[in-house]
Amino acid sequence: MTATKSVPFFNYPRAYLDDREALLKIFDDVGSRGAFIMQKDLREFEAALAAFTGARHAVGVANATDGLELAWMAVGLRPGDEVICCSHTMLATASAIKTAGGTPVPVELAHDGLIDPDAVADAVNPRTVGIMPTQLNGRTCNMQSIMDIAHRHRLFVVEDAAQALGSRFKGQHAGTFGQAAAISFFPAKVLGSLGDGGGVITNDDHIFDRVYQLHDHGRDINGEVRSWGRNSRLDNLQAAILSHNLKSYDKVIARRRSIASLYQARLGELAELQLPPAPNADPDHFDIYQNYELQADRRDELKEHLRLNGVGTLIQWGGKAVHQWERLGFTVKLPKVERFFERCIMLPMNMFISDDDVHYVCDQVTAFYRA
Template sequence: MRSVPFFNYPHVFKNSEDRFIETLRDVGRRGAFIMQKDLADFERNLAAYTGAKYAVGVSNATDGLQIAFMAGGLKAGEEVILCSHTMVATAAAVHFAGGIPVPVEAGPDHLIDPAAIEAAITPRTRAICPTQLNGRTCNMDAIEAIARKHGLEIYEDAAQALGSKFKGKGAGTFGRAACISFYPAKVLGCLGDGGAVLTNDDEIYRQLLLLRDHGRDHTGEVVMWGTNARLDNVEAAYLDFQLKDYPGVVIRRRAIASLYQSLLGDVPEVRLPAAPGSEPDHFDIFQNYEIEAQNRDALKDHLKSRNVGTLIQWGGRAVHQFPKLGFTQRLPKTDALFQRLLMLPLNMSMVDDDVRYVAECIREFYKR
C-alpha cells in the first residue's frame, strides 16, 4: 500500500543536503553565526522578491508580528481585528504587544470576512490584521476600503503566503508591516524556527532593527527597550540559496493543486480551494490544500487507514474557541466551518501518483 505522509520533514534536509552542508561549512569556518553578511544578503533578496522596501530577519513569525505592532506604536487597550481562522499566534502577537485581539468570522474562502470586520469596529479599534491563509491573499481592495473609511491601520499575518498575490501585489506589502514564517513546513522553510518582517515604512524599519536586537543601534549603544528576536545567520544562508529556487517550487505546488482539482472537482461531498488560474485577481501558492468535507472525521480516519496523512489546522480550534484566553465572541459561521475543514497532503516530496492515490482514496470513501 502506498504511503503519503501529510508532510515529509526529512525531505526538507535531504532535498538539498549537499548544498546545506556546504553552506554550514562555509558559515562555520567564517564564525559567522549572528547577524552577518548572509543575513543582510537574504534580507535584501527577500525584499526584492516580495516587492517590499525592507525585510528584517527575525527568530519566528510570531515574534515578528509582535515587534511589528510594537514598532507601529500599538498602545495598551487598542483593538486589532483578525480572523478567527488563524493560528492563536496571531492573537498572541497582538496581546503581547499590548493590544486586544478581536477575532471575527471567516468567509467562504476561509479568509477574513470583510463584512465581519466592519461589524466589529469600535472606538478602540486601531488596526485590521488579515491572515493571508493557506498561500492565498485576502480581498485587499475590500479591506483597504474599510481601513480608509474608518481611519484604521493594516498589519498582515502573511506567515503562509510568501509569493502569493492579489491583483499583482505581493502578500505582506499592503499594510504598515507583515510577518512571514520560515517554519520547516512552510513553502520556504528553514531547519528550525525563523521568520521575517516586511515593511515599506522607514521608521518602522528602524524600530524593527532595534526591537529585534535588545534595543541596540548600529554602534552597539542601547537606545530603547528591545527583545532578542534575531534570525540565526546560518538559517538565513540556508534560506537564501533556497529562495533562488522558490519560483519553481511555487510552480510545482500549483501543479499539484491543479491535479487535485482535476481528480476531485466532480466529487459533490467536498469543496475544493479555488483552482490555479480560476480567479484572475488571485495568485495562490498553496501553502496548504484545505478542503471542506462532508463526514470529515470519518474521511480522515479512512485516509489514515490507507496511509494518507491529513491535518485539521490549528488542532481543530479557531481562535475564538479558546475561552481560557478570555474570548467571548460567538462566531457560528466559523464554528460550522471548523466541522468540515481538512487539509490534504501537498508538499514537494509528492509525485503525481501520490496525488492520484489520495484522490482515489477520497472517491472510494464517498462511493461507500
C-alpha cells in the first residue's frame, strides 16, 4: 500500500531550510567576529531568556541534562538525600538527581500525565530533601500543590522545564516556582537550536552564582576562580540562533495551540482516545504543546496503521517510564504510569505541518477506529 500523503513526526532539515537565509546571516555575523565562546550573543540571549520567563537570572548551558544536574549540585545533595520526581519523564530527570549525588524517587502521575501532587505528598519521608516536577509536553503541573508540599516539609524544588519554555500555571512561567529549573533547546524543542543547548533559570542569587561557577570551570561572572567546576557552556553561535528564534516564539506557541485545538475538534469525540487537555480547558494552565501526547486503545495497531499511511508518531522515552529501567536499581511498581506507557502515543506537533496535514492525520486515526 502506498500512502497518499506523508506527515513526518518531525522534519529536522526544515529546522534549518525554512529559515536558511536568516540563519546564514547569523553564521556569517558570528563567524566573522570570531565570537564562538561566551560572547555578547550569549549574554544577550541569557538576558532575553530571563526577561521572557520573568526569572531573575538565566545561564546558558550545554544541554538541559547538565542544567538540571548543575541546579541540584548548586542546591547541594548528599548521599542518601531523596528527591521525588516523575516517572513519566525523560531518564535525564532522574539521572540529574543521581549524578548530583542524590537518589531519585519516581512516583505516580495525575490524569494529565504529569506528576501527581498527592503521590508526591505520600512519598515524603525523613530522607526527602526535594521535589523535581517535570513540566511535561509543554504543560506546567499544579505548582500550587507542589509548592505547598515543599513549604510544609521544607523541601527544595528544581523544575525540569526542558519541555516547557513559555508554559504557565496561574500566569506564572514554568521554571520560576522553585529554586531553579532547566530548559532544553534540543532542535525539536519549541525553542530549538541547531544542536544541543540548555538554560538554567533561577530567582535565587546564590544558586545563580553556584550554577555559573559550576558551568565555567569554577569561574564567577568576573572570571575569578571560586570553586571547582567544569565546562558546560552554551555555544555563542547557538545563543545567537536562539535569540533569533525567541523573537517569533509567541507566534510559534499560538500555532501549536491552534494545532492542538484542531486535534481536539477532530478527535475529541473518539471514545477510544484520551486526548491531552485542550488549550483553553482550564484557565489555570497555559500549555505550549511541546508534544501532543494522547492515550489510545490498541495503541500499537494504531501506530502501525498510521505508519502505513505515511504518518509519523513517537512513543516517548522508548516506551519506558523511569522506574521501568530496572538495571538502574528501581524496584517500585507504579500501575498508573505503567498503564499510561501501554497506551501513550504522540501525533505530529510542529511548525512544519499544515492544517491539511492535521486533517489527514485525524482522517487516518478516525478511519482506524471506524473500520
